[in-house]
Amino acid sequence: MxxxxxxxxxxxxxxxxxxxxxxxxxxxxxxxxxxxxxxxxxxxxxxxxxxxxxxxxxxxxxxxxxxxxxxxxxxxxxxxxxxxxxxxxxxxxxxxxxxxxxxxxxxxxxxxxxxxxxxxxxxxxxxxxxxxxxxxxxxxxxxxxxxxxxxxxxxxxxxxxxxxxxxxxxxxxxxxxxxxxxxxxxxxxxxxxxxxxxxxxxxxxxxxxxxxxxxxxxxxxxxxxxxxxxxxxxxxxxxxxxxxxxxxxxxxxxxxxxxxxxxxxxxxxxxxxxxxxxxxxxxxxxxxxxxxxxxxxxxxxxxxxxxxxxxxxxxxxxxxxxxxxxxxxxxxxxxxxxxxxxxxxxxxxxxxxxxxxxxxxxxxxxxxxxxxxxxxxxxxxxxxxxxxxxxxxxxxxxxxxxxxxxFIILIASNGWLIKNRFQELGNAPVAAFEIESDKILKENERVTLEQQLLITDYIESVYKRNNFPVYVNSEAFYRRAFLYHLEQRLIVRDDFRNTKSVYAEGNYFLIYPTSSKVEKVFENYSEKYSINEIREFGTLRAIHLIPKSEAVSAVRQEFAPERKPVSAFGVPVRCRWNEIFSQCNSDGTEAEDESVI
Incomplete structure (x- = not known):
């Protein structure tokens, strides 16, 4: 017994x-x-x-x-x-x-x-x-x-x-x-x-x-x-x-x-x-x-x-x-x-x-x-x-x-929130949904790296058809990220906002949350561009634009070779290790503005 x-x-x-x-x-x-x-x-x-x-x-x-x-x-x-x-x-x-x-x-x-x-x-x-x-x-x-x-x-x-x-x-x-x-x-x-x-x-x-x-x-x-x-x-x-x-x-x-x-x-x-x-x-x-x-x-x-x-x-x-x-x-x-x-x-x-x-x-x-x-x-x-x-x-x-x-209440609360968050992250590339205000990461939308790379794949597929430079605009949170992904793939690209002319040879993309209205996103571009295709990638939408023939002002933009970024005018200079015995930031280009921490 x-x-x-x-x-x-x-x-x-x-x-x-x-x-x-x-x-x-x-x-x-x-x-x-x-x-x-x-x-x-x-x-x-x-x-x-x-x-x-x-x-x-x-x-x-x-x-x-x-x-x-x-x-x-x-x-x-x-x-x-x-x-x-x-x-x-x-x-x-x-x-x-x-x-x-x-x-x-x-x-x-x-x-x-x-x-x-x-x-x-x-x-x-x-x-x-x-x-x-x-x-x-x-x-x-x-x-x-x-x-x-x-x-x-x-x-x-x-x-x-x-x-x-x-x-x-x-x-x-x-x-x-x-x-x-x-x-x-x-x-x-x-x-x-x-x-x-x-x-x-x-x-x-x-x-x-x-x-x-x-x-x-x-x-x-x-x-x-x-x-x-x-x-x-x-x-x-x-x-x-x-x-x-x-x-x-x-x-x-x-x-x-x-x-x-x-x-x-x-x-x-x-x-x-x-x-x-x-x-x-x-x-x-x-x-x-x-x-x-x-x-x-x-x-x-x-x-x-x-x-x-x-x-x-x-x-x-x-x-x-x-x-x-x-x-x-x-x-x-x-x-x-x-x-x-x-x-x-x-x-x-x-x-x-x-x-x-x-x-x-x-x-x-x-x-x-x-x-x-x-x-x-x-x-x-x-x-x-x-x-x-x-x-x-x-x-x-x-x-x-x-x-x-x-202890049980705190474990259950965090566990429930993590489960929901992980579900949202998993669904972000495939389903459109809205979220409540996020006090942890201050996100307005759930956007993942996987999702960004899927959109970059799509842009690359368009680029490979004609090898025209790519111009991208998006919300400030993601604009630089998409430009970075394109740069990693050696795709000629620029911030859409920087274009002074409308080029006949150009691939133009707007990438914005699916929750935003297409008409609202497109209204500032409708005079010079037409919508060629809209692709949805879960919580983000990619809009492919083509220039209107009457709006074209140049054939193609010529891009100068990229140079190292330097501190902008008025900003304290940031040197590199290979510059400690020479002039810092000597190539004369200007760095992008940086966000705050």
Whole structure:
């Protein structure tokens, strides 16, 4: 007769290394699967991605000497970040292929590595059970999953911010035997994180500096020197570029944040309140994927506040209140733990989390009315840690069933949203449908790389019939992407908007969402062109135009050989490695305007 399994046996099994390891591997497998599934076909590839791909293409084709010394522009200014993102993309393209997907693989790898790193980070404070629960929610967060599936400089922030802070915790651990090497590793990650987004560039040196000032770890001076050398080495391209250009990039530094923080008429109080509202909404967005949370706008005139709540606010108000309550409860739990926890290692974790949260909120306050979803990547792990404090509280109060209720709700919410999102991405090339406003990637339409390449195949088939130059116009999000795809196939092409004449020998295409009316899209071209063919590719429609004979003003456009892009007039010069002993950007062409980050 079999004996029933008692509770003690179950507890022993649940606490065994084998069981914990199996659950950990299962969670990691799910997280990696969600990030890698149909990675290439469903790629998010728009104007920023095509801009970056062109920079990397140049280096792949001509050699690493054509890599730039500066990275993308920051926040709509002329200030450029460090170039490390382009170097990552170059290595990825060389290893995995010089394609949009090949360039993006390195971002996928860092995103997958973020999962085990997050678990190691939260285990500095939480139990194995809570650590696994937090990792489970982190792994299926639709926000983090979507930002893991394409190439963009902010997308790697979660890995390098966690690497910076985890290294700091290990470097200040009294029981750690390799404190010096952890310090060096932390500074390397810091130098990378600062090159990925302007707010990280401003905020993370403050976070690291404040924590080290409070802890003042006893580490051999050789390691401090090594850390400094590694940091400076990773910023060598930026230093060389500013030396060659007389400090043009540094001169742009203060303009960025001042511009964003003073371009509206909101008071500091209004911005502080709005900042808390935005962060709390981001809290629930990261944890559950819900993007409806909203709170009234507060206007302070004198000492009298007034409240504005439009229709969108009314709809999202219940979830907005819930998100604010849970965010404040998490912050309160953080404060309570700081004063009640005695263990030094756990205290260090709490101190670092408090600094991270305070500095981030301080940085977000001046730009509270201009916060984009990508800014949340700077603090992506924070909501999960605050959730962990609540789980820890429930466990201590013997009401841990509440933890499981929240856990199941969050897993189900993200799982449902990911399922729907993946269905939309799969249907995008074959079915026309409309979507609700997207608060994660700010998309108006679901458009995939697979879909873009199908349209490019169609354009190429027309081009092969006559070898006439191709002229394309589309929405700003995709115009540069289609021009990039055509360039990769060595098809003579140009932006339709640039044509000064109507050429008899030309293939003209308009590519716009299927949801838009053909008449509306075509009205600006109807005087000089006729519609030859309309092809629908799911959520996008390709309209092939032919010029009217009476409108033709020239036979064919002659294209000059392409030259390397350079900084436009008035924009600080961005040198390349092969120009450090010569004049930078010497061929005299002008670069396309770049979008903001």
């Amino acid at each position: 079999n004996n029933p399994i008692d509770k003690e046996s179950l507890k022993s099994l649940a606490g065994s290394k084998f069981f914990v390891g199996a659950i950990l591997i299962a969670i990691l497998a799910v997280g990696i699967f969600l990030r890698a599934y149909n990675f290439s076909d469903w790629q998010h590839f728009e104007l920023d991605q095509s801009r970056d791909a062109k920079v990397i293409d140049l280096a792949v084709e001509n050699g690493a000497g054509d890599l730039p010394l500066l990275g993308p522009k920051a926040a709509g200014s002329f200030l450029r970040l460090g170039p490390i993102f382009y170097y990552f993309g170059y290595v990825s393209a060389k290893v995995f292929g010089n394609t949009p997907s090949g360039i993006a693989v390195i971002s996928l790898i860092f995103s997958c590595l973020t999962l085990p790193l997050f678990y190691l980070f939260v285990r500095r404070f939480f139990s194995k059970k809570i650590g696994l629960m937090l990792l489970g929610v982190f792994a299926v967060s639709i926000f983090l999953v979507l930002y893991s599936r394409f190439s963009w400089n902010p997308n790697n922030l979660p890995f390098f911010t966690l690497a910076t802070l985890y290294g700091l915790l290990r470097a200040t651990d009294l029981d750690e035997k390799r404190k010096g090497w952890w310090l060096v590793g932390s500074f390397v990650a810091l130098a990378v994180a600062m090159q990925l987004h302007f707010v990280a560039f401003l905020g993370f040196p403050v976070i690291v500096g404040a924590y080290l000032f409070l802890k003042r770890p006893s580490i051999n001076w050789k390691y401090w020197l090594a850390a400094a050398i590694c940091f400076v080495f990773l910023y060598t391209p930026v230093i060389i570029n500013d030396f060659k250009t007389g400090g043009e990039n540094v001169a742009e530094f203060e303009k960025v944040f001042i511009k964003k923080s003073t371009k509206d008429d909101h008071t500091l109080i209004e911005k502080a309140i709005r900042g808390v509202d935005e962060i709390s909404a981001g809290y629930v967005l990261l944890l559950s994927g819900d993007s409806q949370a909203d709170l009234p706008r507060i206007k302070v005139v004198g000492m009298r506040p007034s409240y504005i709540c439009d229709e969108k606010c009314v709809t999202g108000l219940p979830m907005g209140i819930v998100s604010l309550i849970f965010f404040l409860l998490g912050v309160a739990a953080l404060g309570w733990n700081i004063f009640s926890v005695k263990d030094v290692k756990r205290k260090d974790f709490l101190t670092l989390m408090a600094i991270w949260l305070v500095v981030s909120m301080g940085l977000f306050t001046p730009i509270a009315y201009d916060l984009a979803p990508r800014f949340l990547l700077l603090i992506a792990p924070v909501p999960f840690v605050l959730l962990g404090f609540m789980f820890d509280f429930f466990e201590k109060k013997k009401i841990e069933y509440l933890s499981w209720i929240f």
